[in-house]
Amino acid sequence: MVRVTIKGGVWRNTEDEILKAAVMKYGKNQWSRIASLLHRKSSKQCKARWFEWLDPSIKKTEWSRDEDEKLLHMAKLMPTQWRTIAPIVQRTAAQCLERYEFLLDQAQRRREGLDDTTDDPRTLRPGEIDPNPENKPARPDPIDMDEDELEMLSEARARLANTQGKKAKRKAREKQLEEARRLASLQKRRELRAAGIEVRRYFNRKRGVDYNAEIPFEKRPAIGFYDTTNEPFDPDKIDFKRLHVDNKNLAAKEENEKGERKKDNAKLKRKKEDDLPAVIMNENRLEPIKKRSKLVLPAPQISDLELEQVVKLGQATEMAKQQVSENGTIATETLLGDYNLTPDLNKIRTPQLPTVQDSILNQAHNLNILSTVQTPLLGGSNTPLMDVSNEKSRGGASLIMATPNTLFNTPFRTPTNTTTDSVTPSTHGQTADFNSGITPVRDRLNINREDMVFDDQLKQREIKQQLRHNLSRLPKPKNDYEIVLPDSTDQVNDDDKMDTININDEDQADIDQRRRDEKRRKEQELFKRQTQVVQRDLPRPNDINLTILRPTNAEGPMTDLQKAEELIKQEMLVLLHYDAANNPPSNTSFNRNKDFSTYLDTHPYEQFTDEDLATARALLESEVNVVKKTMGRGDINLDVYSKVWDECYSQVLFLPSENRFIRATATTKKKDRIESAEQKLELNRNLMALEAKRAAKLEKKLKTLLGGYQSRGQALVKALNDIYEQIDQTQVEAKTFELLRQNEVLAIPKRIESFTEDVARQEDRERELQRRYQELYEEHTSLSEQQ
Template sequence: KEMLSEARARLANTQGKKAKRKAREKQLEEARRLASLQKRRELKAAGIELKTKKKKKGMDYNADIPFEKRPALGFYDTSAERNRPAESAMTNVALQKLEGKRRAEIADEKRRKRQKVGKEDREGGAINFVPARNAQLNKIKQAEQISKRRKLVLPAPQVGEDELEQIVKIGFAGETAKAVVGENEGSTSLGDYTPATTLPLRTPRTVRTGGAPTTPKTPGTVMTLRTPSRTPGPASAAAIKQLKAGLLSLPKPKNDFEIILPEVEETTEDADDMQGVEEDASDRDRKLRELQAAEERARLARRSLAVQRNLPRPATVNSRALWETSTDESAGMNDIELMICEEMSKLLSNDLVKYPVAGSKITGSDSAPPIEEFPDELMAVARQTINDEYQSLIQNNGSDTQDRLLPSDTELQATWTKVHDDINNEDNTIEKLQYIHE
């Protein structure tokens, strides 16, 4: 009854929000229908026929594109697609994998799982029951063995109570005698009758087989206490005397000995490293860099002294003019000086090509004249020889020899200016000839 009354109240509720909204929508729909009907009548009266098209509820696949997403206007940023993972290649997929497991398969799987769990529980209970049963049986067997054991049968004591009392009395008598004597001269004749250490008891005798009695035939009477042993007698003294005589008969030692050291093979640390563990890559690279740096330093040291000391050098070298000047008879040069001049010309040309100075007209196509390369040891010996000869010349001819051999600063400046002017004049002449030729 309560449910029926509640349903009636809901149906009779025509003043709620939902009822008002429904009535309003219905009124609007009726107004639209009347407006469209009036419009069609007016067009028909004017001679215009319109075909009414009923709107289909579904989608017209011939006219529309299902699930169409029209791109937005303008340029689209595709930078996010570069980091997007590529789709996996399409492979054949079984229909069973797409559809999933069926109810029957799920039920069978659960049933097999329950059966497996039940079997494990039954086997586990049986496994746990066996050790418990074995432990209980072992306890019962041990109890039966303990009840069946025989009583321990020990032999009769060898020392009775009377003998023990006699031993105690003898011990007391010895202590009393020592106390009475004290520190008298006769005390040295009395010994210490108390045992130093108590010896362990012997293993009790077991029952003999064959019906033999366990009591020993020799009675265990109290043994008379022994005196301590005396000082070693003449026998030990004779042995010591014989040993001393044998030691005296040994020959005297001789100090003429010679020490021979074992021969040790000279092995370097590098050889040991090669035979041992393989050299580390970082150590190998470090040694290679050090070797390259040493080679670079040696190469820089092979340059001429003018390049090493960064002295001023000519921007151009006229080898032909140098050769004509040196071969002129007025110069008065001998063969050795001519060789030195020729070598100087080669060095100047070589340094100008390899290490050009600012303002030079050397291009990359110019090649340096070939010069002979000498070993570093030979060059060091030559420098030392020249230095020794120069020092001996100064010592023989006096302290002012150096001033007489070397030109003054004024002469050097004049010569330098003259050479530069000649070179500039020659360059200007060459440029004029080139201009005239063009």
């Protein structure tokens, strides 16, 4: 089957580098030729990747506040014209659209009261495919690249490194084809030779010298060793250093380096002539690296002399306090305050900047509301928009916050907008609360006026500390108590009256709770007095059949059993009407309380007490036990009950035409039985469809919850089956090799014996031949001597 490759997907680092090199060579117009280097990307995707990510002029830094305000303002003036807005904001159209949607979503979450840290719906979930991978960072290359990627990389390297013309390409291609034909022919001859077919190679006889088969002007050396007796030999003069590989290839190495330097100079010249490489080289110059300057701190605002004066004043105060504590009075001591430690060191921190509204979120909120507003033809009030009047200009100038200088703030200084040495210069119309950063005031002698500005938090803290101090001076509680018995009954009665008075003064919440408990108890008692049908929530009929009673004009007297049955039927009808009127079923579509009330007026419902109901249950249970003993029955289990229920239910027949149940023996019409069976079949079908729908929902839910586990289980089962097959195959191979080993063990001694016999036979033959040779040699020698 042919492998199908779908172009697209995430860009990798290798593909980005190939695209950069291809743009440097072919320019920004030949995208089809560039895409031919990337097997998995089309020309359109290559172009989008360059103009949305790889172009050095693209700004990839974080969006600033000025850019956000400018984007929202331009989107309000030119909606959906992103390619027009992009050069104004100095971003790409895709970046502008993505940032605009992000701001709208942020405003929407803010309006709905959601947290900004919630998941962004635009982020990809595991398993999802990115629809726009061209404007995302490249994925790093894997350690083990597949064959397609390696082939693409080698082909791109070869094509991009080729700086020759078309003729050189054709020559190289022809040479490669010729080499391929030669290798194919060689492989074919080897296969034929392995099959036992010898193929002769016929060469065209060339006129003249065949330089491939012969050596021109060859001088064959004489047979034997070369005579070197007359050649001088001095072993001390041999210089082996000149035979070193480095010295031998030094000249060739210098020539190669010279040629490489020429090529590098030519490449550098071509790069300088092209504008695109210059832009790429200047990419790092967009953000120049600034050298770290030397830290210059301002001059100290308090001199050493002033610090010494403060220390001396503190020492003088301490000395005065010591003298007063030793010799002075309490009145003198109260006139001296404690100024040793600063009460609250947290006040010297930089105060929080004043709270201002975020104009960017306000503008995004207004745009989001305007995009979903109804047509003005419907009338009504205008859509309320948030105020963005605190912007300095449409250009996006943000509000400048002034940081207060806590060292120069006096305790009771009035904050102003003028530029002084104590605060950072602020813009006109700006107001900041500098009192939060001033030195805290400690006025223990109440010298300052009450209308002056005090630190409320410090004052509250001092009040709390004073209160704790006063409470700590209270005496500890003593848990000593005595039990005193009343002296007379009058005192006991008085105590009971006081308890009654205390009980009467009960809390309203307790009274309400007691009333609710009492009401709940009464409801439970009333519920227990209801019929078992209501207590068990069993189905109840909407229509009550009054024809079950014996007709009044019936002939013949009734027996005692029939009279008892009639009484039971009458009581059953009363209970049915009472339950239908007071406890109607939930599936009742119409109200017939009037009919039920009319019947209950003529046949009143009698309320029974709990004792009467208990007596009736006991009487019924005793009668059931008597019947069980008489009939020889024990406890009825579920199987027997189901069997009896099926027998009783089979004796009842439902007539759809009359919409009522009758006894099966009361009718002999085949039509009624068929209609009843059809009705039962239809009910079973509806029930089956309902259960099938529920089962489908449950199956879908289980598939969603357990789909991953099922797929994982199938994969594991498949892996186990593969392992079992491998085990079986390995066992077969092991048994086969074991059988071969046994056969070899049995055959090796026979082979050794056979080889030993062959060797002995060969040695005997060789000795015989040597003897024969010796005889012939001696005979030849004797004949030669005779001659």
